[in-house]
Amino acid sequence: xxxxxxxxxxxxxxxxxxxxxxxxxxxxxxxxxxxxxxxxxxxxxxxxxxxxxxxxxxxxxxxxxxxxxxxxxxxxxxxxxxxxxxxxxxxxxxxxxx
Amino acid sequence: xxxxxxxxxxxxxxxxxxxxxxxxxxxxxxxxxxxxxxxxxxxxxxxxxxxxxxxxxxxxxxxxxxxxxxxxxxxxxxxxxxxxxxxxxxxxxxxxxxxxxxxxxxxxxxxxxxxxxxxxxxxxxxxxxxxxxxxxxxxxxxxxxxxxxxxxxxxxxxxxxxxxxxxxxxxxxxxxxxxxxxxxxxxxxxxxxxxxxxxxxxxxxxxxxxxxxxxxxxxxxxxxxxxxxxxxxxxxxxxxxxxxxxxxxxxxxxxxxxxxxxxxxxxxxxxxxxxxxxxxxxxxxxxxxxxxxxxxxxxxxxxxxxxxxxxxxxxxxxxxxxxxxxxxxxxxxxxxxxxxxxxxxxxxxxxxxxxxxxxxxxxxxxxxxxxxxxxxxxxxxxxxxxxxxxxxxxxxxxxxxxxxxxxxxxxxxxxxxxxxxxxxxxxxxxxxxxxxxxxxxxxxxxxxxxxxxxxxxxxxxxxxxxxxxxxxxxxxxxxxxxxxxxxxxxxxxxxxxxxxxxxxxxxxxxxxxxxxxxxxxxxxxxxxxxxxxxxxxxxxxxxxxxxxxxxxxxxx
Numbered sequence: 205x206x207x208x209x210x211x212x213x214x215x216x217x218x219x220x221x222x223x224x225x226x227x228x229x230x231x232x233x234x235x236x237x238x239x240x241x242x243x244x245x246x247x248x249x250x251x252x253x254x255x256x257x258x259x260x261x262x263x264x265x266x267x268x269x270x271x272x273x274x275x276x277x278x279x280x281x282x283x284x285x286x287x288x289x290x291x292x293x294x295x296x297x298x299x300x301x302x
Numbered sequence: 303x304x305x306x307x308x309x310x311x312x313x314x315x316x317x318x319x320x321x322x323x324x325x326x327x328x329x330x331x332x333x334x335x336x337x338x339x340x341x342x343x344x345x346x347x348x349x350x351x352x353x354x355x356x357x358x359x360x361x362x363x364x365x366x367x368x369x370x371x372x373x374x375x376x377x378x379x380x381x382x383x384x385x386x387x388x389x390x391x392x393x394x395x396x397x398x399x400x401x402x403x404x405x406x407x408x409x410x411x412x413x414x415x416x417x418x419x420x421x422x423x424x425x426x427x428x429x430x431x432x433x434x435x436x437x438x439x440x441x442x443x444x445x446x447x448x449x450x451x452x453x454x455x456x457x458x459x460x461x462x463x464x465x466x467x468x469x470x471x472x473x474x475x476x477x478x479x480x481x482x483x484x485x486x487x488x489x490x491x492x493x494x495x496x497x498x499x500x501x502x503x504x505x506x507x508x509x510x511x512x513x514x515x516x517x518x519x520x521x522x523x524x525x526x527x528x529x530x531x532x533x534x535x536x537x538x539x540x541x542x543x544x545x546x547x548x549x550x551x552x553x554x555x556x557x558x559x560x561x562x563x564x565x566x567x568x569x570x571x572x573x574x575x576x577x578x579x580x581x582x583x584x585x586x587x588x589x590x591x592x593x594x595x596x597x598x599x600x601x602x603x604x605x606x607x608x609x610x611x612x613x614x615x616x617x618x619x620x621x622x623x624x625x626x627x628x629x630x631x632x633x634x635x636x637x638x639x640x641x642x643x644x645x646x647x648x649x650x651x652x653x654x655x656x657x658x659x660x661x662x663x664x665x666x667x668x669x670x671x672x673x674x675x676x677x678x679x680x681x682x683x684x685x686x687x688x689x690x691x692x693x694x695x696x697x698x699x700x701x702x703x704x705x706x707x708x709x710x711x712x713x714x715x716x717x718x719x720x721x722x723x724x725x726x727x728x729x730x731x732x733x734x735x736x737x738x739x740x741x742x743x744x745x746x747x748x749x750x751x752x753x754x755x756x757x758x759x760x761x762x763x764x765x766x767x768x769x770x771x772x773x774x775x776x777x778x779x780x781x782x783x784x785x786x787x788x789x790x791x792x793x794x795x796x797x798x799x800x801x802x803x804x805x806x807x808x809x810x811x812x813x814x815x816x817x818x819x820x821x822x823x824x825x826x827x828x829x830x831x832x833x834x835x836x837x838x839x840x841x842x843x844x845x846x847x848x849x850x851x852x853x854x855x856x857x858x
Contacts, residue, residue, distance in 0.1 A: 259671070
């Protein structure tokens with residue numbers, strides 16, 4: 205998985221590529237830990253993300269909770285498989301999905 | 303005896319192949335070559351100096367002899383005139399010849415047309431000087447000169463281009479009769495050359511002096527070779543061979559034993575060997591430390607591995623895994639399985655009787671894997687069961703479990719849960735879904751189909767959530783299939799997912815088989831699909847068949 209971050213003042217776009225699963229989720233978690241400081245508008249671009257596992261959902265949930273306190277967060281360009289995972293796990297109710 | 307021979311041979315081989323032997327051999331060879339060159343140069347220059355010195359002294363003797371002869375009267379002597387003067391001169395020359403220790407003195411008139419003939423006037427012989435057997439030439443003795451060297455030198459004497467000339471006759475074999483012949487012109491009062499005075503002198507001294515010189519040089523060369531060889535042997539042994547041998551021995555020992563030895567330290571004053579020894583010492587320290595590190599790391603890894611295996615076993619033991627689980631109950635049949643991906647995982651199934659008429663079934667999946675997921679799974683399982691045993695509804699169970707987990711969830715872990723309670727007497731199933739996969743249901747005479755139930759959010763994700771429940775009526779012969787995402791998300795080598803459709807197909811392969819067979823079919827389909835790809839996620843499944851109240855209407 206590759207993580208690409210584009211920061212524009214206090215807006216951050218995180219584009220992910222590959223699989224976000226048990227092996228790669230800690231990498232994203234570590235990256236977000238520092239990257240989210242001062243960010244008010246967080247966007248996850250999932251255009252090139254193939255798959256998300258529960259470990260990945262956990263990182264998204266943590267990010268959502270962080271952003272609840274300091275701004276807003278949204279997820280865009282997620283594919284069918286990922287949208288279904290969001291649906292099944294109820295994440296579609298708590299995430300802003302575009 | 304044979305043993306001794308081989309031992310001797312190995313020592314010899316050792317010497318031949320050893321460093322010292324090669325160095326000493328090279329030095330000795332150089333010394334021999336050096337000795338040969340030096341003695342050759344010395345020999346040649348010694349010979350030249352000796353000859354030059356001899357020629358000069360002979361010239362002076364010959365020059366003095368010319369004073370005894372009246373050059374202007376030579377022609378007269380030949381004609382037989384002035385006999386008294388001739389005899390007097392001859393006597394003087396004989397005495398001179400004898401006193402001066404020369405073999406021959408002869409005065410000759412050379413035919414100047416081509417210097418090919420001469421006539422002898424005087425000839426004094428002293429055979430005692432060189433043990434020779436010359437017969438004196440008589441006055442007027444004529445002889446041809448065929449030797450070009452002599453002819454050339456005669457010409458030079460007559461033309462007076464050199465004060466004297468010398469011819470060397472050196473017999474190198476025994477030095478017998480080696481001699482030089484020095485010739486000087488006999489100049490008349492008119493200044494022209496009237497004749498040539500030749501003086502032949504033995505040169506045995508040269509030979510006699512050269513022999514000891516050669517022996518001297520040979521002896522000294524040999525002596526120097528031996529001394530230098532000995533010195534080189536001792537020096538190289540002490541300075542090079544011994545230190546390198548110690549380094550080599552230490553390296554060999556270390557390669558065998560892999561333990562820290564006595565440090566080599568300063569075994570040599572030679573910088574390169576010192577560095578080598580220091581490197582070996584450093585390498586040994588580093589290697590030993592490294593080996594210790596690796597050993598302790600491996601031990602640590604093994605310990606962790608053993609503990610993980612124990613954790614997996616405890617986790618597995620926590621799940622009900624004796625089938626059939628309730629042999630006395632004919633109203634339903636149930637089978638479940640869990641195959642963890644690698645080590646401990648976060649998936650689990652559970653089932654238990656809340657009371658005589660209520661069977662609770664749980665299928666859950668903790669986010670992530672490994673020890674954290676396993677620990678979280680244990681806590682979740684206990685909380686879920688504890689809540690269920692209170693006799694409350696599935697929605698209430700999930701709501702309370704969520705509260706309990708959210709109250710202490712620093713690590714933001716969460717768990718998806720499907721929980722259902724079957725009223726055994728009626729077949730009424732009440733269920734609630736916290737972000738878990740859709741359950742699959744097969745009614746009698748139907749096929750396996752998804753139940754697109756209403757999903758709540760995962761448990762542990764957010765506190766204060768209220769879950770909703772729904773009801774399903776199971777007819778006798780109905781089958782319920784529960785699973786975790788490891789089944790539809792099993793992946794083949796190209797990354798393709800197994801998917802819900804393949805799962806439903808596998809379930810419907812033998813839809814009327816018993817629960818155990820149903821799970822085996824799914825497992826076989828997944829294995830066939832993934833082939834050699836590594837199993838990413840746990841495969842956890844549960845199948846329950848409802849036989850109806852009393853169990854007598856078992857569907858075949």
